[in-house]
Amino acid sequence: MKTAIAEKKKKPGIGERAYKTLMKESTAGFVFCLPFILGFLLFILIPLLLSLYYSLCKYNIVGGAQFIGIQNYLDVFKDDKFWKALGVTGFYAVVSVPLRVIFALIVALLLVRDTKVTPIYRAMYYLPSLLGASVAVAILWKQMFAYDGLINAIFGLKIAWLGETDTAIWVLILLSVWQFGSSMLIFVSNLKQIPSSLYEAARVDGASGIQNFFRITLPLLTPTIFFNLVMQSINGLMVFASGQIITGGKPLDSTLFYALYMYNQTFAYNNAGYGSALGWVLIVIVALYTAILFKTKKFWVYEGGL
Amino acid sequence: MKKKLLSILLACAMVCTFAACGDSEEQGGADKEQGEETPDEEEPAGDETAGDGEAINLTAAWWGSQDRNDRFSNAFDAYTAENPNVTFEFQINTFSDHLTALSASAASDTMPDLAMLQTDYLKTYTDADKLLDLTPYIESGALDLSNVSESVISTGEVDGGIYGISAGNNAAALIYNKTLLEENGIEIKNLMNYEEFMDVCRQVYEKTGVKTQFDNMATWLEHLARENGTSLFDGNALGVESADVFLPFYEMVETGREEGWLIDQGIQTSNGTATEEQAIINYSSPETQSWCSFFNSNQMVAMQNSAPEGVELDLVTMPCSDPSKAYYIRQAMCWTIAAGSENVDEAVAVLNWWINSEEANGIILGEPGVPASTEMANYVAEQLDEATAKTFTFVTDVVTPNSAAGDPPAENGAAQVRDEVANGVCERVSYGELSAEEAAQEFFTQGNEIMANSAAAE
Numbered sequence: 044m045k046t047a048i049a050e051k052k053k054k055p056g057i058g059e060r061a062y063k064t065l066m067k068e069s070t071a072g073f074v075f076c077l078p079f080i081l082g083f084l085l086f087i088l089i090p091l092l093l094s095l096y097y098s099l100c101k102y103n104i105v106g107g108a109q110f111i112g113i114q115n116y117l118d119v120f121k122d123d124k125f126w127k128a129l130g131v132t133g134f135y136a137v138v139s140v141p142l143r144v145i146f147a148l149i150v151a152l153l154l155v156r157d158t159k160v161t162p163i164y165r166a167m168y169y170l171p172s173l174l175g176a177s178v179a180v181a182i183l184w185k186q187m188f189a190y191d192g193l194i195n196a197i198f199g200l201k202i203a204w205l206g207e208t209d210t211a212i213w214v215l216i217l218l219s220v221w222q223f224g225s226s227m228l229i230f231v232s233n234l235k236q237i238p239s240s241l242y243e244a245a246r247v248d249g250a251s252g253i254q255n256f257f258r259i260t261l262p263l264l265t266p267t268i269f270f271n272l273v274m275q276s277i278n279g280l281m282v283f284a285s286g287q288i289i290t291g292g293k294p295l296d297s298t299l300f301y302a303l304y305m306y307n308q309t310f311a312y313n314n315a316g317y318g319s320a321l322g323w324v325l326i327v328i329v330a331l332y333t334a335i336l337f338k339t340k341k342f343w344v345y346e347g348g349l
Numbered sequence: 350m351k352k353k354l355l356s357i358l359l360a361c362a363m364v365c366t367f368a369a370c371g372d373s374e375e376q377g378g379a380d381k382e383q384g385e386e387t388p389d390e391e392e393p394a395g396d397e398t399a400g401d402g403e404a405i406n407l408t409a410a411w412w413g414s415q416d417r418n419d420r421f422s423n424a425f426d427a428y429t430a431e432n433p434n435v436t437f438e439f440q441i442n443t444f445s446d447h448l449t450a451l452s453a454s455a456a457s458d459t460m461p462d463l464a465m466l467q468t469d470y471l472k473t474y475t476d477a478d479k480l481l482d483l484t485p486y487i488e489s490g491a492l493d494l495s496n497v498s499e500s501v502i503s504t505g506e507v508d509g510g511i512y513g514i515s516a517g518n519n520a521a522a523l524i525y526n527k528t529l530l531e532e533n534g535i536e537i538k539n540l541m542n543y544e545e546f547m548d549v550c551r552q553v554y555e556k557t558g559v560k561t562q563f564d565n566m567a568t569w570l571e572h573l574a575r576e577n578g579t580s581l582f583d584g585n586a587l588g589v590e591s592a593d594v595f596l597p598f599y600e601m602v603e604t605g606r607e608e609g610w611l612i613d614q615g616i617q618t619s620n621g622t623a624t625e626e627q628a629i630i631n632y633s634s635p636e637t638q639s640w641c642s643f644f645n646s647n648q649m650v651a652m653q654n655s656a657p658e659g660v661e662l663d664l665v666t667m668p669c670s671d672p673s674k675a676y677y678i679r680q681a682m683c684w685t686i687a688a689g690s691e692n693v694d695e696a697v698a699v700l701n702w703w704i705n706s707e708e709a710n711g712i713i714l715g716e717p718g719v720p721a722s723t724e725m726a727n728y729v730a731e732q733l734d735e736a737t738a739k740t741f742t743f744v745t746d747v748v749t750p751n752s753a754a755g756d757p758p759a760e761n762g763a764a765q766v767r768d769e770v771a772n773g774v775c776e777r778v779s780y781g782e783l784s785a786e787e788a789a790q791e792f793f794t795q796g797n798e799i800m801a802n803s804a805a806a807e
Contacts (some may be wrong), residue, residue, distance in 0.1 A: 206613070
């Protein structure tokens, strides 16, 4: 009897073994992860590695790739348009991100109180962010700022907003600032987590509203501000759609965003190898920028307990 | 236990749907392999014409206005009506998106069976062996070009093979607002030179305040190069020896800016580039209006269709000093067949039908220009609407006697020079950022640079 059981333990049938493996917690876990893992491999990791390879090639998409070493990278730094696009994108990110974060914070402060209507307002203010990335809003924006558009009609102006180098980039920055919703929601939820006891103590000490804001609210929000700043900066440096749809990089390349230039090189001019190199340079720039932001963290972000 | 099993099943289902999503990316290829299965829509139609009809699905891709999209898709549908076993899928885009989609599909070897292409782009695709050499089919008679002239056929010729068949013959044109000019008693004629043209611009501006907008910059420069006895591109460089060749055009733009008759570049830029957005038909005041536009002759039809009520357009030749050297009949748009197509014979049959049948041409009615086949050109000429008739007369009666042969398809890089450089440099002149001399030099330098860089790709 005993030996029979032992034998059975030693050699379970194939079906049984398969069943056991299948029933393991980890198996179920892997199966659930699989869609993501496959997606990550197919749409992120493999393209990423391919583009690294292509960045070292002369490659026109249509035909085969020819290995040329780091020539593309050398060309990048000699390319005037690269510097132009980098400047435009940097300006856009540096101006629009803080504006957007500040705007989100102000609206969040207004909407933090819980009344019956605030959820509706929050939803309304979030709406532009939902629509924001869409082509439809970009086209709407283009119409509004056209020479015969709504803005000129309302204010009785005659300005070619999208046709002048001084104004075109600001139209795009405005669109970006208008899409402050996601930052706002994060601010709202964090504002709610600030203990009211702190404000009560401050009131007892006779602090004014403004002192409350600068001494309590703002310091406790700095981690959130930091998070928003990092996320929005990365998005800002990779901006594409608004430049592609609204201005196409014009006038005189004053809205030629980096990603747009990369796209043009790759698809419009069939220099996919060069485009890939531009992409990798952008990755390095974004990584550096983020690293610098993290370095500044210790000077202004409050990370202590409450 | 049961719950676990269920969750595993669900997860599997998710994975499967996911995999299905991935597949649809390559539907073009998958569809061809499924050729055996009959798509359900066409079952009742019966197989009387093409007989034993193995079901075939072909993909056709082109760019253009809504007007063209309607005519083309109707024409393809008519083919399906005659041959119920052949169905079509369409990939319709604007010009630049069409090229993007096409190069992406070439990279994944899922090129549409039939694609419209500009001759400037042929070389990129033939270098990579993506297009079918039509010579054997022409020789076997499967593709009947007996009514197409040699010179038209040769424009689709690259390295000894024939890869593209003209979708329609055109010529570069000055399209103008006839109503406006007639109301103000301003005369205009064919074969004007720059001076005569600028006189018209000045008159229009003085009498009405309406401005002049330049377009098709590369064609102006190409004409200047041809008058100089060379082509715009020669191998992996520009065809001209000196930047001075381009100077007259930039001087004209500069003069326009100084004298005020050139449309404000800011307004032009914010208008967009689609045919329907051009300042000749899309304006609200004299300062946003242009009396003329420089496009290919066939595009006047789309413009006339979107013109304001009561505005009649007409066309004359683009200004140049020696039209008989500068001008040529354009077969820039051509149909190509993918080398990787799994239904090459059927695709050739469709192309043959497209070129030679009264039925197809009766639907298309010369939208992309005068049909390549002279017989079809005559057939179509009788049934044209007024605007298209004008463009036909223009091509056959005005340009044909005053033109030389076209240039062979250019090397890689030509498209970037035409698009990015020619437009970009002229834009800078209009904004006053560059003088005419600087602009000519800039185009010359950048153009040569890009052509040389593109050469190394091979």
